[in-house]
Amino acid sequence: MRELRYTAPASLAEAVSLLSDAGQDPRILAGGTDLLIQLRAGVRDAGHLVDVKRIPELNVLEASPEDGLRVGAAVPCASLVEHAAAGELYPGLVEAAALIGSTQIQSRATLAGNLCNGSPAADTTPALLALDATCVTAGPGGSRTRHVSELLVGPGRTSLEPREILVEIRVAAPAKGAADAYQRLIPRGEMDIAVVGVGAVLQIADGRVASARIALGAVGPTALLAEEAAASLVGKAPDEAALERAGALATSAARPISDKRGSAEYRRDVVSVLTRRVLASAIERARRRA
């Protein structure tokens, strides 16, 4: 086994420069819940682990109705789940974070890691995609901001440059009368990976849907938006028939494969059911806010 170097820089600038030495084959270590297992299993390799948990910018956690949400890339899911204002403003994102692994895993795992690990079945990614979250990164060229949708490239891959560090994830303040929800199907109550995950944000004004975004997980190479399904709701009263139609349209956006967790056909069926349920949950929350 080759020698591994470990560093824990205290500043962003230092981290960027450590990552710049490509000869060392550096990798960013945040919660480590995926990376350490992948390294041990030989699925991924690294010569240098750059632990980013001591960088102040990556430990920011703020949520307010005015400024929205900022979650530093090193913030564990447990901190987000315990954050009262975050839970009130973004119940869907927080319920997704609370579904990841066990209590032990949530103490370490981060939203950023969930995103950058690039699993098509990541729970928080559809929730972030539905919220149209943005990612602030740092690299040799300075700071960049892009949408989560621009980061998603394929299984295990993102559009981040090798020397680019995800610094924080931002979500805009919820629009008036808008709320989010996330649910997944797993064969048991806890501790499993989504067969299908659905995140949605819905805005209600004057009893009608003013805007909607629906994101699907585990039914394509990356989390994906069900745009037709979302568009079908806009301007309509959010009744049973509207939800039924959106569920059916979401099915046609899904591009699932068959694997040990479920057949493609089963997944398509689940997309429709879960989309309806998630929309119903978001609607109920949005009504309470409207």
Added chain:
Amino acid sequence: MRKLHVTAELNGEAVEFLCEPRQTLLEVLRDVLDHTGTKEGCATGDCGACSVLLDDRVVCSCLVLAPEVEGRKLQTVEGLADGDHLHPLQRKFLEHAALQCGICTPGFLVAAKALLDRNPDPSEAEVRYHLAGNLCRCTGYDKIVRAVLDAAAEMRG
């Protein structure tokens, strides 16, 4: 291989050790610091036998690299009892026969302590969800859940 020097707090006492970057906290606790109460079940973050508190949060020590704990506070099962006085959780595990082979027990105790530190009055469902990352192949879980609820009641007084 060059070793890293790490200082941390373990069960209230300052410790220092040398480790390789690849070594996990679990390996160092057991093999370097002689704290063998923490067990290895899977080494992949699935079973919870290796649970310890890191800065008051319960983590799988098999998924923490030893150098990551520099300057951090650690608590293991060895830190639960006060001398000969067992922690209420430990006493209730005995009373309720919440262990058989015992390999999962240190992990359950530490994870349960993390829960009660945050939530002194958990519901049965909360206990079950909180402990979902701790696997036991012997007891069937029910006695463990009862022991935790009983300990919580006693600790509330």
